Amino acid sequence: MGRKTRATRSARVFGTLSHMQVTGSTTSSIGQDTQSSQWKRLGARSRLQTVADLPPRFVSALDADEAREYERHAAFHGRKASFVVLIRDVYDLLASVTQDRRKLRLVLQELVQRLLDPNGVHAQDDGAGSGDPEEAVGSFVAAERETFLRVGGDECLLRVLHALRQEDQMLHAAAEKQPPLWSTLVLDGERRQKHGVSPRSDVRALWETPMPVIISPSKTGSDASLRKHILNDTMAILRELCYFSVNLAIQLCDKDGLIVYLFQLMGDVRFFDNASGLVEEILAVREESFDLSRIPNFHSIMHALSSRQLAFFCRVLALVVFEPEDRRLLETAKVIKSLELLKLRRNRMMRADNIVDRNHALIFNSPLILQRLLRVLQVQNFYFALNPVYEPFSSELATSAEFATLLYQTSDRSDWDTIDRLVTHPALGTSGDLTILHRHHQARAAQAATSTEGTTDPSSSSHSQRPFSVETAILRDLIFRNRSPDQRAREDAEAQVIMKSIVLAPYRVEVLFVLCTLLNGKRKVDFQERLAEMGLIKTLNTMFDKFQWTSTVVPAHEPLHGPGCDCSLDASLKIQFLRLIHNFCDRDYSDNNNKLLLLSEHEVQLMNDGRTTPINLEHPDKGLLCKIIHALIEQPVDSIYRFWLASCVEAFLRRAAPSEQLFVARTPLLQALITEILSGGAYRSQGSFQSAFDLLGEMTKGNWQTLQLFHGQLSNTQFTAFMEVVILNLVDSNVFIRSMLLSSEKFAKEPMAGTFGLADDYEMDRMSEFLTVNLVRLLRDLMTIVTMEDVNHENICCLNTAIVIL
Numbered sequence: 001m002g003r004k005t006r007a008t009r010s011a012r013v014f015g016t017l018s019h020m021q022v023t024g025s026t027t028s029s030i031g032q033d034t035q036s037s038q039w040k041r042l043g044a045r046s047r048l049q050t051v052a053d054l055p056p057r058f059v060s061a062l063d064a065d066e067a068r069e070y071e072r073h074a075a076f077h078g079r080k081a082s083f084v085v086l087i088r089d090v091y092d093l094l095a096s097v098t099q100d101r102r103k104l105r106l107v108l109q110e111l112v113q114r115l116l117d118p119n120g121v122h123a124q125d126d127g128a129g130s131g132d133p134e135e136a137v138g139s140f141v142a143a144e145r146e147t148f149l150r151v152g153g154d155e156c157l158l159r160v161l162h163a164l165r166q167e168d169q170m171l172h173a174a175a176e177k178q179p180p181l182w183s184t185l186v187l188d189g190e191r192r193q194k195h196g197v198s199p200r201s202d203v204r205a206l207w208e209t210p211m212p213v214i215i216s217p218s219k220t221g222s223d224a225s226l227r228k229h230i231l232n233d234t235m236a237i238l239r240e241l242c243y244f245s246v247n248l249a250i251q252l253c254d255k256d257g258l259i260v261y262l263f264q265l266m267g268d269v270r271f272f273d274n275a276s277g278l279v280e281e282i283l284a285v286r287e288e289s290f291d292l293s294r295i296p297n298f299h300s301i302m303h304a305l306s307s308r309q310l311a312f313f314c315r316v317l318a319l320v321v322f323e324p325e326d327r328r329l330l331e332t333a334k335v336i337k338s339l340e341l342l343k344l345r346r347n348r349m350m351r352a353d354n355i356v357d358r359n360h361a362l363i364f365n366s367p368l369i370l371q372r373l374l375r376v377l378q379v380q381n382f383y384f385a386l387n388p389v390y391e392p393f394s395s396e397l398a399t400s401a402e403f404a405t406l407l408y409q410t411s412d413r414s415d416w417d418t419i420d421r422l423v424t425h426p427a428l429g430t431s432g433d434l435t436i437l438h439r440h441h442q443a444r445a446a447q448a449a450t451s452t453e454g455t456t457d458p459s460s461s462s463h464s465q466r467p468f469s470v471e472t473a474i475l476r477d478l479i480f481r482n483r484s485p486d487q488r489a490r491e492d493a494e495a496q497v498i499m500k501s502i503v504l505a506p507y508r509v510e511v512l513f514v515l516c517t518l519l520n521g522k523r524k525v526d527f528q529e530r531l532a533e534m535g536l537i538k539t540l541n542t543m544f545d546k547f548q549w550t551s552t553v554v555p556a557h558e559p560l561h562g563p564g565c566d567c568s569l570d571a572s573l574k575i576q577f578l579r580l581i582h583n584f585c586d587r588d589y590s591d592n593n594n595k596l597l598l599l600s601e602h603e604v605q606l607m608n609d610g611r612t613t614p615i616n617l618e619h620p621d622k623g624l625l626c627k628i629i630h631a632l633i634e635q636p637v638d639s640i641y642r643f644w645l646a647s648c649v650e651a652f653l654r655r656a657a658p659s660e661q662l663f664v665a666r667t668p669l670l671q672a673l674i675t676e677i678l679s680g681g682a683y684r685s686q687g688s689f690q691s692a693f694d695l696l697g698e699m700t701k702g703n704w705q706t707l708q709l710f711h712g713q714l715s716n717t718q719f720t721a722f723m724e725v726v727i728l729n730l731v732d733s734n735v736f737i738r739s740m741l742l743s744s745e746k747f748a749k750e751p752m753a754g755t756f757g758l759a760d761d762y763e764m765d766r767m768s769e770f771l772t773v774n775l776v777r778l779l780r781d782l783m784t785i786v787t788m789e790d791v792n793h794e795n796i797c798c799l800n801t802a803i804v805i806l
Contacts, residue, residue, distance in 0.1 A: 149241065250285050307416065315507075740767055
């Protein structure tokens, strides 16, 4: 009976302490159970707040299986110790007056090895003898992380970070008031009393409020090296634990003091990777966006980033410039309907102060950030010469020693002067075609021809040495300087820009997403003007030529979201690219001369000549708009890019001048749209009909010349079939109907006979007669085709069209 009572009491003590760690509570009702002389003799501390305060024997008894498992495995420094023992050691080091950073570093090394580097510790099978070794290692590491979190390891790591922040805070105080500098890792007892800091206070409360700090400057010596490793190891473990346990990330996401400190650490090249990675995991689960204005010297931190760091930092920027509720909607398959959609729109319109808008304004106030983002895009364009699809690295390159050496030798210090010199180098053209590639392709072709002539046995050729990829060959030239005597300065500049493009290639989607989001906020007009001045369209025009729009790319990697997933890195890059063009053209009023940047000088002349003759898209001087139109026409019916290509053209046409409408109507796009709609019985991709009707509506709205071109493409029989498709697909075609109604009203007010301004034009009056006869029917169908329960962002336009009729 006594043994059962002791077991119950032990379980209650352990459970209560675990709950205290999660909630941050510092009060409990277990004092009567733990203040006995027997507990003190076992090693219990006078104040119990974490599991590390419990006697080691007590904790081991609660998890005997874990203790036996530790005894069977060798660790980095001998036998594995229980996580509770390691956590107790860390707390003792933090509480000691004398610093022992070397010992703290060794403890963190063991934690890194067991929680982050499983292959180095658990490479051998743990006795199962069967199954996938990688899966066995993964399950073992998952159990290790669960145990570490269960005994309060996350809180211990947060205390280490807090101790280091205290040191940085003292540096700030020293700069302000010039007190004696303290070199200890944490404050000793006397200094804690003086400054009101409790060594055992709730660690989560310590991170609530940001503190003014000065990040220790880069120094040489063992002390600075130990501090760097302690900080990086702590942040690396916390990042992995946040990824492993979303509950931990949720607990930390509202701790602004922690987030601000991590942003401040990003300004130091030594801590950028781990600090930005941890911030990304924390902000990803935050309910509301983080206010960047809370970060002291934010612009200085951003300006200190290298090109690779800025490209990587776009992963963090994407979380603070994009509405969190929109991100959650994208991450779920739920479609907002009915009153929920209307409430969402109303709340956004009524919201006066928005953190995301403030973040956009903060970035806009630093033109250098935008200029450098465009520089990153320019350099990334050169990677298409190596790899036309979005596979950041070839399998050979990703595992090559040369690439590892390249990343190691690539400095993360500011390299913007070098990039400016490269992208403006007279030897490099704007097309991105690099002559250095021709030499490698010729060498590979000669090697292939030699191997073919030397053997006729297929089996023997399969065992011949595989030639290096282009990336690896260029890297060998860069690293080992295998320069040919006649190599010119042009190839040297090309090799350098290729090296930069390889390093920046994995972040193309993130950079495009950030620019796209900035162009979609309340300050989008300001961003449109500034990015237009900086040459965004010129960079996008070059990038468009690098994409393969008519071929299906089979990804070489595993599916992104498991078996059956059709997602493609190449497709995501192209879609973000098209969204950026759409947002650049989209504006809430008609004064948008920046759209003309999508036209070449020759096309501007064609637009201004006022003719209605067809425009041939095969001319060599095509602007970005004509390239998009040509790619749209060439897309197969089931292409995933049709919708986004059409959206770009529609954004150009929205609130366009009559001459701009006429220019698009003179291209082969008008005939292609009519043909697609007339083939309504054939298979079509989702949104294809709606995009076609929307384009026709914007192309012909209020423009009698484009209406003439439209009707000139349809015979009476085809017109009847066309309007039948309109009636049968009102959700898709209602915007086109609205356009015809508004055009009818506009022309009726002009001093010309006929609904569309031409009384003797029978073809034009066909639409007038159709609207007159079917107006009541159209109104009835539009008001009943969508119910309150089915209203969503795709069909709510039917209600708008019904209101126009009324």
